[in-house]
Amino acid sequence: MGYEVLVRPERCISCYACEVACAREHGGLSNVWVLPQGVPILCRHCQNAACLEVCYTGALEQRDGEVIFHREKCTGCELCLLACPFGAIGLDGKRAYKCDLCSHRRQEGLMPACALTCPAGAISYSCVADFSHRKRGIAGLSWAMGYERRGK
Amino acid sequence: MKVVPTICPYCGAGCPLGIKVSNGEAIGIEYITDHPLTKGALCPKGNAALEILYHPNRIRSPMVRERGGWREIGWDEALELLARRLMEVKEKHGPDALGFLSSAKATNEENYLFQKMARLLGTNNVDHCARLCHSPSVVGLRKALGSGTMTNPIPDLANSRCIFILGSNFAENHPIVSRWVLEAKDRGAFVIVADPRYTPTAQLANLYLPLRPGTNIALLNGMMAVILREGLADFQFIAQRTKGFEALRASLSDFSVEKASEITGLNPADIVTAARAYARSEASAIIYCMGVTQHATGTDNVLACANLALMCGQVGRPGTGLFPLRGQNNVQGASDMGALADLLPGYVPTTDDGGRRRLASLWGREDLPPKPGLTVVEMMEAAIEGKIKAMYIMGENPAVSDPKAGDTLKALEKLEFLAVQDLFLTETAQLAHLVLPVACWAEKSGSYTSTERRVQWSEKAVEPQGVLSDLEIIGLLGKKIGLWDKTFSPEEVLREIGLAIPAYRGITPERLKASTEGIFWPCPDQSHPGTPILHRDRFLTPDGKANFYPVSHQPPKEEPSLNFPLIMTTGRMVAHYNSGALSRNILPLSRYAPSLWVEINPQDAEEMGLVEGERVRISSPRGEVEAMVRISEKVIPGLIFLPFHFPGVNFLTLKELDPEARIPAYKVSACRVEKGGSHGV
Amino acid sequence: MRTLEVAGEKCIGCRACSSICAPLHISLTDVGNRRTIAFPASCEEDCDLCLRACPTGAIAFGAGPGKPLTLEFELIPCSKCGKPFATREEMAFVLPKVSKVLGGEPDWKGLCPECRREESASGLRVAI
Numbered sequence: 001m002g003y004e005v006l007v008r009p010e011r012c013i014s015c016y017a018c019e020v021a022c023a024r025e026h027g028g029l030s031n032v033w034v035l036p037q038g039v040p041i042l043c044r045h046c047q048n049a050a051c052l053e054v055c056y057t058g059a060l061e062q063r064d065g066e067v068i069f070h071r072e073k074c075t076g077c078e079l080c081l082l083a084c085p086f087g088a089i090g091l092d093g094k095r096a097y098k099c100d101l102c103s104h105r106r107q108e109g110l111m112p113a114c115a116l117t118c119p120a121g122a123i124s125y126s127c128v129a130d131f132s133h134r135k136r137g138i139a140g141l142s143w144a145m146g147y148e149r150r151g152k
Numbered sequence: 153m154k155v156v157p158t159i160c161p162y163c164g165a166g167c168p169l170g171i172k173v174s175n176g177e178a179i180g181i182e183y184i185t186d187h188p189l190t191k192g193a194l195c196p197k198g199n200a201a202l203e204i205l206y207h208p209n210r211i212r213s214p215m216v217r218e219r220g221g222w223r224e225i226g227w228d229e230a231l232e233l234l235a236r237r238l239m240e241v242k243e244k245h246g247p248d249a250l251g252f253l254s255s256a257k258a259t260n261e262e263n264y265l266f267q268k269m270a271r272l273l274g275t276n277n278v279d280h281c282a283r284l285c286h287s288p289s290v291v292g293l294r295k296a297l298g299s300g301t302m303t304n305p306i307p308d309l310a311n312s313r314c315i316f317i318l319g320s321n322f323a324e325n326h327p328i329v330s331r332w333v334l335e336a337k338d339r340g341a342f343v344i345v346a347d348p349r350y351t352p353t354a355q356l357a358n359l360y361l362p363l364r365p366g367t368n369i370a371l372l373n374g375m376m377a378v379i380l381r382e383g384l385a386d387f388q389f390i391a392q393r394t395k396g397f398e399a400l401r402a403s404l405s406d407f408s409v410e411k412a413s414e415i416t417g418l419n420p421a422d423i424v425t426a427a428r429a430y431a432r433s434e435a436s437a438i439i440y441c442m443g444v445t446q447h448a449t450g451t452d453n454v455l456a457c458a459n460l461a462l463m464c465g466q467v468g469r470p471g472t473g474l475f476p477l478r479g480q481n482n483v484q485g486a487s488d489m490g491a492l493a494d495l496l497p498g499y500v501p502t503t504d505d506g507g508r509r510r511l512a513s514l515w516g517r518e519d520l521p522p523k524p525g526l527t528v529v530e531m532m533e534a535a536i537e538g539k540i541k542a543m544y545i546m547g548e549n550p551a552v553s554d555p556k557a558g559d560t561l562k563a564l565e566k567l568e569f570l571a572v573q574d575l576f577l578t579e580t581a582q583l584a585h586l587v588l589p590v591a592c593w594a595e596k597s598g599s600y601t602s603t604e605r606r607v608q609w610s611e612k613a614v615e616p617q618g619v620l621s622d623l624e625i626i627g628l629l630g631k632k633i634g635l636w637d638k639t640f641s642p643e644e645v646l647r648e649i650g651l652a653i654p655a656y657r658g659i660t661p662e663r664l665k666a667s668t669e670g671i672f673w674p675c676p677d678q679s680h681p682g683t684p685i686l687h688r689d690r691f692l693t694p695d696g697k698a699n700f701y702p703v704s705h706q707p708p709k710e711e712p713s714l715n716f717p718l719i720m721t722t723g724r725m726v727a728h729y730n731s732g733a734l735s736r737n738i739l740p741l742s743r744y745a746p747s748l749w750v751e752i753n754p755q756d757a758e759e760m761g762l763v764e765g766e767r768v769r770i771s772s773p774r775g776e777v778e779a780m781v782r783i784s785e786k787v788i789p790g791l792i793f794l795p796f797h798f799p800g801v802n803f804l805t806l807k808e809l810d811p812e813a814r815i816p817a818y819k820v821s822a823c824r825v826e827k828g829g830s831h832g833v
Numbered sequence: 834m835r836t837l838e839v840a841g842e843k844c845i846g847c848r849a850c851s852s853i854c855a856p857l858h859i860s861l862t863d864v865g866n867r868r869t870i871a872f873p874a875s876c877e878e879d880c881d882l883c884l885r886a887c888p889t890g891a892i893a894f895g896a897g898p899g900k901p902l903t904l905e906f907e908l909i910p911c912s913k914c915g916k917p918f919a920t921r922e923e924m925a926f927v928l929p930k931v932s933k934v935l936g937g938e939p940d941w942k943g944l945c946p947e948c949r950r951e952e953s954a955s956g957l958r959v960a961i
Contacts, residue, residue: 003905004735007957009886009957010588011330011334013323013324013327013330013352013353013355013356014323014352014634014726015195015196015323015324015327015352015726016196016726016727017193017194017196017198017199017327019196020196020199020200020740020741021194021196022178022201023740024199024200024202026738033950035950035951035954037954037955038352038355039954039957041950041954048934048935049934050930050931050935051932052930052934053930053931053933053934054926054927054930056888057886065903071903074172075848075849075850075852075853075886075888076848076849076852076853077847077849077852077886077888077925078847078848078887078919079847079925079926079927081946082918082923082924082927082946083927083930083931084154084943084946084949085935085944085949085953086949086950086953087944087945087947087948087949087951087953088950089946090946091848092877093852094852095852096846101865102860110182110190113183116185116192116193117183117192117193117194117195117198117199118185118193118329119190119193119194119195119328119330119331120327120331120334121193121331121334121335133961138338141338141339141340
């Protein structure tokens with residue numbers, strides 16, 4: 001089972017650590033956006049990727065559960081921005097940009113920066129199965145303790 | 153390429169920060185994943201830290217201020233001038249005409265040597281900004297528990313079953329703490345946050361208590377009244393390990409949850425819920441910060457926290473304890489090192505003849521000055537009165553951080569001689585006669601003590617360019633003055649610290665360098681593993697027992713009035729750091745808030761006809777400042793919030809001091825908001 | 834002389850040709866709810882990037898006298914924040930393809946990318 005960047009928005013403290021780290025790792029431009037309500041938004045590497053469908057140059061490619069972006073093939077047409085349901089692709093003047101799961105870091109055996117740096121553990125780089133298992137456990141415990149949910 | 157382990161230069165959490173170095177140049181940062189506190193995490197400030205290193209605004213040469221502006225001078229000339237001017241003032245007006253501000257950003261070794269220099273020159277006028285953040289913890293927790301520090305490590309919060317957070321917005325200011333609070337919550341802990349402002353920390357709460365500013369004691373006493381009424385106190389603990397409980401019980405006999413509710417504005421049922429949750433859980437922790445300390449009743453507030461913890465026996469075990477979160481990377485260490493006007497290294501009062509003479513003999517003297525020196529704010533007052541003639545400020549920015557900062561500017565301008573040692577030409581440095589540029593954290597090695605009492609070694613990653621480290625400067629200066637005949641390496645100074653401070657005796661440079669997670673003091677000898685959890689079997693008081701000190705609510709020093717109808721409170725935001733010297737010119741951070749803003753409740757905004765983004769003038773009886781309006785329900789009606797990272801905010805704050813800890817009452821001031829700044833809308 | 838022959842009816846008003854053209858011969862400007870793309874009459878660069886970049890094959894090269902061409906498009910406003918964000922033609926090009934992948938017309942189709950970010954964040958927060 002592959003690893004993915006997974007988000008637990010209830011943990012996000014809107015500290016922007018992921019944005020600052022991502023920008024540093026990607027030449028000053030962050031591929032993740034922290035929204036004021038406390039949710040980091042980044043490319044979800046969809047299985048049915050709408051962006052892929054509109055890209056006509058092969059700049060977007062699906063491989064090993066990832067949506068990979070090849071900047072050198074991008075024309076900057078902005079069609080993928082208009083196709084992405086989550087607004088997770090940006091336009092840097094003349095070319096698109098999006099999360100590459102820190103491919104340069106993974107080549108060195110390192111985790112994506114956002115998952116590693118998140119002080120609150122809101123972003124993790126893990127298997128979906130482990131992640132859901134843990135989340136269900138926590139939800140069950142919280143229910144058993146009789147705590148209200150406070151999702152604001 | 154290699155990764156050099158350093159300690160993050162921002163807050164007091166002490167997160168490790170790896171610097172990637174290639175050909176002598178820092179090329180990036182790397183996360184250190186095997187550290188028990190962070191597991192690799194870093195907040196936005198840590199992520200941006202490298203920007204400091206090669207910042208174009210860094211000062212690279214000593215400079216003197218002349219009529220035409222700044223003139224660069226050589227290091228020898230600069231040190232000669234500094235030594236001469238300090239000695240001139242000492243000869244003419246006596247040593248107490250000198251004032252020294254040490255730095256919570258400098259290493260333990262630098263702080264130790266700096267205060268040693270001041271004291272060898274014959275004055276205790278040496279203080280630092282711990283005075284402005286946690287001096288009530290030092291005073292209050294020392295009285296109650298025998299040590300003014302955090303009792304348990306941050307990761308130990310995961311073992312808590314109830315976490316009570318009072319006046320701390322750690323989600324923004326010590327983000328790594330969130331990880332462990334959330335971990336506890338995942339394991340079923342109940343989280344209570346009391347804060348007048350609905351902060352990102354409050355969002356983590358199971359129970360949020362929006363108390364009125366300056367009413368901490370009423371809330372704590374109300375909770376204690378509930379606990380006593382319902383028989384939830386830990387009487388066995390009280391009997392075996394504490395003193396003074398009867399006086400506390402008597403003081404609470406006429407207090408009730410209803411009275412607490414009246415003063416705090418909280419729902420009585422919520423106070424009861426909080427009290428029961430805290431008292432009943434098998435391990436409860438209290439996290440507090442400047443919402444507790446920065447009041448004229450700061451020490452009392454801290455004592456009330458200690459009373460609650462002691463009453464319920466929630467100290468000295470995993471998952472329990474008191475967590476005063478410290479704001480600067482080495483504010484704990486600077487305090488330990490005795491960079492405080494009334495305390496020598498190891499918290500020995502200057503008035504303790506035995507302790508003082510022991511230190512004097514270590515330093516080759518017969519005795520040291522016994523009279524406590526002037527504290528941060530008092531030094532500025534003395535400067536205005538002409539009693540202090542010269543100041544030497546190492547890495548602090550009082551022109552922005554002092555309360556009623558208008559007075560501080562006057563004081564600094566009046567000095568015959570002011571020397572400032574800093575990375576940047578800060579607001580304070582601009583007033584100096586002599587500016588000395590220093591190495592930043594990555595350009596020097598030394599030890600830092602985190603808020604957890606975790607002593608860690610930070611290695612030099614790159615060679616400094618044109619600048620010297622604080623330790624080198626103090627060493628050279630002391631040599632010129634004739635206090636010692638050589639300069640010192642950090643290792644040498646740390647060994648002397650081990651001789652001066654019993655709690656550091658077992659902490660050697662070799663041990664620190666070999667350790668990935670540091671050593672918790674007290675560490676009495678070299679085979680001792682360190683002490684992560686304090687007060688397990690006995691408290692650090694002379695008789696080993698903790699003390700209750702009854703305290704009662706006192707109204708804040710300033711209440712809203714006809715002219716100044718709003719209450720102003722101040723605090724921090726995640727993307728900025730303290731006086732702003734290390735964030736306002738760091739682009740990856742400052743872009744989140746390039747200029748000062750003020751948070752106003754929608755109801756107040758509507759009454760005043762204010763819209764989002766509008767510029768307003770905020771004034772208090774002491775001064776005024778301009779800010780941009782942010783309309784938000786995070787603050788209750790009648791309350792405004794300003795982040796204190798920008799110059800001017802402290803023109804408005806109160807200088808009233810806590811009688812014991814001498815901390816200014818920053819957190820509550822009366823003010824008014826008027827439309828239209830001088831730059832128009 | 835190499836002229837630029839643009840089939841106006843094929844152009845959807847995207848940014849491809851203007852983004853890819855390094856010497857900036859083709860310009861794109863958004864003012865209010867109008868997008869203007871201006872093509873020169875001819876281009877002597879040894880380059881055919883615009884031709885290859887066009888998603889609809891609207892650009893061709895020819896010989897002989899040409900004339901500069903300016904195309905105007907209306908930008909549709911975001912249904913939430915009101916900011917004009919895409920040409921009608923771009924959305925008409927994108928939506929059928931997106932609908933095919935997602936199995937139906939998405940409910941966010943009228944939102945600009947920033948508001949989609951905002952909406953998906955709110956959606957996640959509600960789900961907690």
